[in-house]
Amino acid sequence: MKRDADRVSIVAGLAVGGLGVLLLLDQTGLIELRFGYTLPAILACVGAILLAAGLDGRRG
Amino acid sequence: MPASGRPDQPLRRDIDGGIVAGVCSGIAKRYGIDPIILRVVLGAATLVGGTGLIVYLLAWALVPEEGGRSPSWARLAGRRETWLILSGSTMLLLSLLLLLREWGLWFSDAVVWPVLLAGGGAALIWRQSASSAPPAEPEAPAPVRARPDRPADPVRALRLPTPALGPAAIGAGLVVAAGLVFLWLNDALAPARDVILAVVVVVVALTLILAPWWLRLVRGFDAERAERIRSQERAELAAHLHDSVLQTLALVQKRADDPRAVANLARHQERELRAWLDGGRPDPGESLASSLEAAAAEVEETHGVPIDVVAVGDAPMDERGAALVAAAREALVNAAKFAGGATVQLYAEVGEDRTEVFVRDRGPGFDPDAVPEDRRGLRESIYGRMGRHGGRAVVHSSPGAGTEVELVIER
Numbered sequence: 257m258k259r260d261a262d263r264v265s266i267v268a269g270l271a272v273g274g275l276g277v278l279l280l281l282d283q284t285g286l287i288e289l290r291f292g293y294t295l296p297a298i299l300a301c302v303g304a305i306l307l308a309a310g311l312d313g314r315r316g
Numbered sequence: 317m318p319a320s321g322r323p324d325q326p327l328r329r330d331i332d333g334g335i336v337a338g339v340c341s342g343i344a345k346r347y348g349i350d351p352i353i354l355r356v357v358l359g360a361a362t363l364v365g366g367t368g369l370i371v372y373l374l375a376w377a378l379v380p381e382e383g384g385r386s387p388s389w390a391r392l393a394g395r396r397e398t399w400l401i402l403s404g405s406t407m408l409l410l411s412l413l414l415l416l417r418e419w420g421l422w423f424s425d426a427v428v429w430p431v432l433l434a435g436g437g438a439a440l441i442w443r444q445s446a447s448s449a450p451p452a453e454p455e456a457p458a459p460v461r462a463r464p465d466r467p468a469d470p471v472r473a474l475r476l477p478t479p480a481l482g483p484a485a486i487g488a489g490l491v492v493a494a495g496l497v498f499l500w501l502n503d504a505l506a507p508a509r510d511v512i513l514a515v516v517v518v519v520v521a522l523t524l525i526l527a528p529w530w531l532r533l534v535r536g537f538d539a540e541r542a543e544r545i546r547s548q549e550r551a552e553l554a555a556h557l558h559d560s561v562l563q564t565l566a567l568v569q570k571r572a573d574d575p576r577a578v579a580n581l582a583r584h585q586e587r588e589l590r591a592w593l594d595g596g597r598p599d600p601g602e603s604l605a606s607s608l609e610a611a612a613a614e615v616e617e618t619h620g621v622p623i624d625v626v627a628v629g630d631a632p633m634d635e636r637g638a639a640l641v642a643a644a645r646e647a648l649v650n651a652a653k654f655a656g657g658a659t660v661q662l663y664a665e666v667g668e669d670r671t672e673v674f675v676r677d678r679g680p681g682f683d684p685d686a687v688p689e690d691r692r693g694l695r696e697s698i699y700g701r702m703g704r705h706g707g708r709a710v711v712h713s714s715p716g717a718g719t720e721v722e723l724v725i726e727r
Binding site: 290292293295296297299300302303304305306307308309310311313 | 397398399400401402403404405406407408410411412414415417418
């Protein structure tokens with residue numbers, strides 16, 4: 257049985273996954289993550305999830 | 317090639333001719349300029365500090381589409397998801413601005429942050445101001461308990477509806493904050509910074525301490541006020557029904573042997589009740605004295621008891637006057653019912669500061685303290701009604717000595 261994809265979960269997963277990759281790269285020393293980049297990344301992550309939830313609610 | 321302008325038409329977003337939301341294309345159409353110029357200017361302003369992006373988003377939210385569709389903001393308003401979308405968009409915008417700032421593509425902290433705050437605040441205020449305009453709703457059914465005698469309050473027309481107050485206050489706060497941030501970042505607040513900081517700290521501390529009590533107090537006041545209004549409305553309704561329907565039913569019982577009189581009473585009561593249900597009371601007359609005389613004539617006709625009316629002075633009718641007339645009418649009805657057919661006297665003295673009405677009869681009298689609790693005529697239609705309108709009623713009576721009802725109301 258085909259199930260509709262939960263868009264909010266997909267966006268949230270991608271956003272948190274992307275954030276995790278950034279932090280991992282910082283730990284391995286491949287990139288240097290400064291506060292000036294960390295804060296926008298976190299904000300973008302939370303913002304994307306909220307926006308997806310809002311838009312999904314409008315459709316529903 | 318620049319399009320010819322349409323200065324006589326309102327600004328609309330051109331979705332079909334636009335790239336993202338049709339803002340540049342719509343402005344270009346309206347003013348007859350090339351949209352590419354606008355796009356380049358906005359793009360440059362976005363790259364140098366992000367203000368172009370802010371302006372574009374605000375225009376997207378506030379300018380309606382071609383074809384009569386409301387602005388995006390208006391379509392979102394009132395929906396549960398609006399705050400989610402708004403919060404998410406704000407965070408994404410903030411993230412982008414912080415990145416631009418980090419990369420050095422930045423105009424100035426002293427400009428971008430105040431502009432961002434002021435833009436958000438202004439959008440909120442404009443949104444609430446627009447939504448508080450009278451909506452084109454279908455006409456509501458006539459209220460069962462309309463109050464045509466309540467004077468119109470012009471100040472009420474300027475008030476925002478309660479649900480709009482919160483967002484409007486947030487918007488005003490954002491604009492004020494933008495101004496303060498701008499002054500602060502440009503060192504204009506330096507001389508007063510220490511004082512302002514101390515005041516802000518004290519105010520914040522007091523707010524945190526007193527907020528729970530204040531909230532409880534406000535909620536308590538609201539609940540108490542709503543209950544008081546409901547109680548007064550119930551009392552007014554009960555008094556009206558007593559004075560009209562119940563009194564007529566009593567008369568019908570009394571005159572059951574006269575079908576014509578019963579039919580007349582029923583028709584009169586039906587007319588009065590329909591007029592009241594349709595949103596108004598019967599026209600009470602233009603002045604207090606003429607209203608009292610009309611009430612006396614009506615009671616005299618209905619009950620067949622002679623009533624002498626003496627009125628000294630006069631005043632235009634108002635809500636208090638209408639309550640006084642209704643209470644006097646009830647006193648006249650009681651006198652006509654219980655005075656044994658003897659003449660009833662009504663004496664009214666209308667002064668500048670107060671109005672006094674006396675209703676006297678030479679009937680058998682009664683003990684006012686012995687009136688049962690469930691008798692509404694005296695308790696609600698006279699005492700209660702006068703009390704609710706800032707007046708007072710006193711009944712002077714004793715068995716065998718007639719009755720005098722004294723009604724006093726301050727003007």
